[in-house]
Amino acid sequence: MSESSSVSARRRPRWVAVLVGVFAGALLILANWPYTLLVIKPTNDRLHAIMPAQSDAGTRQMIVSWGHLHAGRSALGVAATLCFLWALR
Numbered sequence: 262m263s264e265s266s267s268v269s270a271r272r273r274p275r276w277v278a279v280l281v282g283v284f285a286g287a288l289l290i291l292a293n294w295p296y297t298l299l300v301i302k303p304t305n306d307r308l309h310a311i312m313p314a315q316s317d318a319g320t321r322q323m324i325v326s327w328g329h330l331h332a333g334r335s336a337l338g339v340a341a342t343l344c345f346l347w348a349l350r
Contacts, residue, residue, distance in 0.1 A: 278348070279348045279349075280348075281348070282344050282345065282347045282348025282349075283344075283345065283348050285341075285344040286341040286342070286343075286344035286345040286348065287341075289337050289338075289340050289341035289344060290337070290338070290341045292337050293334055293337050293338065296333070296334055296337060297334060300330055300333075301327070301330045301331065301334065304323060304326060304327045304330060305327070307323060308320070308323055308324065308327065
C-alpha cells in the first residue's frame, strides 16, 4: 500500500464533516431559546416592571446590560451561520 493511499484511507468521508457542521449549527441556533429564557428574560421582566417615571441610573445600567446579553444571543446566531457555511465548503 503506498503512502498516498494510506493517507486517503484515514480521511473521513465528506458527509461526516457536513453532518458535524450542520449539527453544530443546529445546536447553536437552538441554544438561543434557553439562553433567552434563562438569561435575558429576567432582565426583560425587571425592565418591564419599571415605570418610565421611576427610571434612574440603575435602569440605564440594566438597559446597557440587556444590550450586552442580546449581543451574546446574536453571537450564537453568527456562530451557527459560520458552522453552516463551514459545512458547505
